[in-house]
Amino acid sequence: MQRFLSYENTILAVVMMVSFINPFTSSALTTALPGIGTDYGATDAQLSWVIELFLISSTVTIMPIxxxxxxxxxxxxxxxxxxxxxxxxxxVYFVSSLEGLYVLRLLQGIGSASIFATSMAIVSLITQPERRGRAMGFTIAAVYCGLSVGPALGGFFSYYLGWKTIFYFIAAVCAAAWVIAAVSMTKEEWIVNANGSLDMPGSFLYAVAMIAVMVGLSEIISLWYAKYMIAVGLVVFLVFLYGEWHKKSPVLPVRIFADNRVFSFSSLAAMLNYCATFGISFLLSIYLQRITGLNARDTGLILLLQPVLMALLSPFTGSLSDRINPAILASSGMVLITIGLALLSVNVSFPSFWLIALALIIIGIGFALFTAPNNNAIMGSVTPKYYGAASSVVSTVRLIGQVLSVAIITLILSQSGTAVNADWLADHIQEAFIVFTILCAIGIVPSAARSK
Structure with a gap:
C-alpha cells in the first residue's frame, strides 16, 4: 500500500486527473452545444467558437507559459x-450570455496550457527513465478515458441537470486534484532557469502567427480575407523562427529541432498523426446518423470502441516502450492507423457496421501503440533542462494537428457545388478519409526515420 501511495505514484495520479479534464471538457461540450444554443439563441457558427476559442487560447499561450x-x-x-x-x-454560474462563455473558454484555454506545459515535464522529472514509458502510458490512458466518457456524461448532465453542471463536475475534479497536489507536491519547484528572460518579443510574434493561422484556417470558407491571414501568419512565424534561432533564451528552442533528430521527427509524426485522426469521430458521427440512419445512442456506442481500446492498452504500450525502441512501436501504430483509415475509406462505398467496428479497433490499437511510446521518445530525447520546452511542444503539435484536421474537413465538406444529399455527403466523407489516410501514411516516414 505504501508503495502504491509513493510520491511518484501520487504525483502521477494528480497528473492523470488533470489530463482527464481537458479531453473530457471538449468531448462533453459537444453534446451540450445544442442546449447552449437554445439558452443563448446562438447559431451553429457562433457555437463553434466555444470549441475554437479554447484551442486558440491553449495553442497561443502554451509555449510562453x-x-x-x-x-x-x-x-x-x-x-x-x-x-x-x-x-x-x-x-459559469454567473454567465448569462454567449460572450461571457467565450471569456470563460479563453481562461480555460490558459489553464489547460499551464497544465500541459508542465505536467509531462513533471512526470518525466519524478519518474526514473526505465519507468517513464509506463507513466506516459497511464497519462495517455487518462486522456482517452476523458475522451470516452465525455459524450456520455455530458449528455447525462445536459439532459437531466442542465449543461452548466458539466462545468461544475470539472471544477470538482480540479479541486480534488488541487488538494492532493497541495498535500503531496511539496518537495520541489522544478526551476530550470531562474535568471532567464521571458522573451516577450518572441512570445508576441508566436501569438500573432498562431492566431492568424488558426483563425484563417477555421474561417477560410466564410471570410474572404482568411487566406491572407494564413499567409501573414506563416510569414510572421518564419520571422519568429529566425529570431528564436539567434536568441540565447528563446521561448521555443528551435535549435533542438535541428540538432535532435529523434525530437524533431517524433514531433512531426505526432502532428501528422493528430491531423489524420482528430476528425474521425466527427466524420463517422455524420456518416452513421445522416447516411446509414443510425440513432445517436448506437452511434455513440460504436464510436466508443476506439477510445476505450486506447485507454485500456496505453499503460501496456507505454511500459513496453521502456523495453523496446519507442520508434518501432510508434511506427507500427502509424501503420495500423493508416490501415484503419483506409478501411473507413472503403466502407463508405461498401457500408458495413462490422467493417467500421474493425477499422475503429485497428485504429484504437494503433493509437495506443503510437501515442505513449512517441511521447516517451520525445521526452527521452532531451535533457531535463529541456523537459518544459518538450512538454510544451508535444501539446502544441497536438493542437496544431487538431486545427488542421478540422480545417481539412471544413474545406472538403464546404464544396457544395451541387445539391447536398446523401450521395454527395458520402462522396465527400470518403474524400476526407482518403486525405487522412495519405497524411497518416506520410507520417510513417518521420516516425520510422527518427532513429536512423
Missing part, C-alpha cells in the same frame, strides 16, 4: 493552471 515555468517553477505554474480551470468552471 512553458518558458515562464522554467523561470518561476513548474509547480507554481501547474497549480496556477488547475486553479484557473477550476475557478473559470465555477464562474
Amino acid at each position: 512553458g518558458k515562464i515555468a522554467d523561470r518561476i517553477g513548474k509547480r507554481h505554474v501547474f497549480f496556477f493552471g488547475i486553479s484557473v480551470f477550476c475557478i473559470s468552471s465555477l464562474a
Whole structure:
C-alpha cells in the first residue's frame, strides 16, 4: 500500500486527473452545444467558437507559459493552471450570455496550457527513465478515458441537470486534484532557469502567427480575407523562427529541432498523426446518423470502441516502450492507423457496421501503440533542462494537428457545388478519409526515420 501511495505514484495520479479534464471538457461540450444554443439563441457558427476559442487560447499561450515555468517553477505554474480551470468552471454560474462563455473558454484555454506545459515535464522529472514509458502510458490512458466518457456524461448532465453542471463536475475534479497536489507536491519547484528572460518579443510574434493561422484556417470558407491571414501568419512565424534561432533564451528552442533528430521527427509524426485522426469521430458521427440512419445512442456506442481500446492498452504500450525502441512501436501504430483509415475509406462505398467496428479497433490499437511510446521518445530525447520546452511542444503539435484536421474537413465538406444529399455527403466523407489516410501514411516516414 505504501508503495502504491509513493510520491511518484501520487504525483502521477494528480497528473492523470488533470489530463482527464481537458479531453473530457471538449468531448462533453459537444453534446451540450445544442442546449447552449437554445439558452443563448446562438447559431451553429457562433457555437463553434466555444470549441475554437479554447484551442486558440491553449495553442497561443502554451509555449510562453512553458518558458515562464522554467523561470518561476513548474509547480507554481501547474497549480496556477488547475486553479484557473477550476475557478473559470465555477464562474459559469454567473454567465448569462454567449460572450461571457467565450471569456470563460479563453481562461480555460490558459489553464489547460499551464497544465500541459508542465505536467509531462513533471512526470518525466519524478519518474526514473526505465519507468517513464509506463507513466506516459497511464497519462495517455487518462486522456482517452476523458475522451470516452465525455459524450456520455455530458449528455447525462445536459439532459437531466442542465449543461452548466458539466462545468461544475470539472471544477470538482480540479479541486480534488488541487488538494492532493497541495498535500503531496511539496518537495520541489522544478526551476530550470531562474535568471532567464521571458522573451516577450518572441512570445508576441508566436501569438500573432498562431492566431492568424488558426483563425484563417477555421474561417477560410466564410471570410474572404482568411487566406491572407494564413499567409501573414506563416510569414510572421518564419520571422519568429529566425529570431528564436539567434536568441540565447528563446521561448521555443528551435535549435533542438535541428540538432535532435529523434525530437524533431517524433514531433512531426505526432502532428501528422493528430491531423489524420482528430476528425474521425466527427466524420463517422455524420456518416452513421445522416447516411446509414443510425440513432445517436448506437452511434455513440460504436464510436466508443476506439477510445476505450486506447485507454485500456496505453499503460501496456507505454511500459513496453521502456523495453523496446519507442520508434518501432510508434511506427507500427502509424501503420495500423493508416490501415484503419483506409478501411473507413472503403466502407463508405461498401457500408458495413462490422467493417467500421474493425477499422475503429485497428485504429484504437494503433493509437495506443503510437501515442505513449512517441511521447516517451520525445521526452527521452532531451535533457531535463529541456523537459518544459518538450512538454510544451508535444501539446502544441497536438493542437496544431487538431486545427488542421478540422480545417481539412471544413474545406472538403464546404464544396457544395451541387445539391447536398446523401450521395454527395458520402462522396465527400470518403474524400476526407482518403486525405487522412495519405497524411497518416506520410507520417510513417518521420516516425520510422527518427532513429536512423
